[in-house]
Amino acid sequence: MKVYKLETVQHLNVSIEKCWDFFSSPQNLETLTPNDMSFVIQDFDGKKMYPGQVITYTLKPLLGIKINWMTIITVSQENKYFVDEQRFGPYALWHHKHFFEPTESGVKMTDVVHYALPFGFLGQLANKIMVRNKLKSIFEYRHNKIEELFNLK
Template sequence: MRSSGERAVAGVTSGRIGPGEQVTWRARHFGVRFRMTSRITAYERPHRFVDEQLRGPFAAFRHEHRFEPVDGGTVMRDQVRFRAPFGPLGRLVEPVLGRHLRRLIEERNRHVAAAAERAAADLD
């Protein structure tokens, strides 16, 4: 995640994360540095998990990750629901934030897929 300098700095910072566990991310978006702490609020391995912001830049943030088996692999689907801070003023920028989040999650998913494929190749 070089473009945003995003990295895990507290809580679970490597390996698998599980039910009730937390991770704090540090990143820079739109030129602003921030920290966001999320907790895993739902965990149904291997089908889905949900992380929700405890502290951070959003008024609310919920990210559901779903995993569906397909021939020869897995499809991962994300659903993000968020509210920008600053009430009505924040709602004006939600379309911009939504597009930015979509690109960010797509980039992260490419990274996750590549890491999973490397791990699977190591098992062969």
């Protein structure tokens, strides 16, 4: 299984508390997902993020095909980091780490995603042709939305 890595860094002009308040709420996932992906949370307990929390949702990531996805928050430390992992969904592996570090002017946010696709060589080809670029465009959208929400006020 070939594992890929995507890493992004962004600076937010807000306090660590305000940053954590936003990113620790699963309800804000929809805000950070491109509209054309039709992201809808199907089930979660309405609480702020905690280890063991399960979130299920549907989305249309490629070619308008609707998929079901379940993630679990495996670890979380308030104002510092959390990790979400796919339990069911399109990837053979999805492990997404979110780090938050206070800086003099706000917060440095780092995302590190390790992912793998099913289907061996066909999955590697799909990554090269479309998946990698789709993930990059999703993270670019997310970056721009975060800029709009936190840095352009």
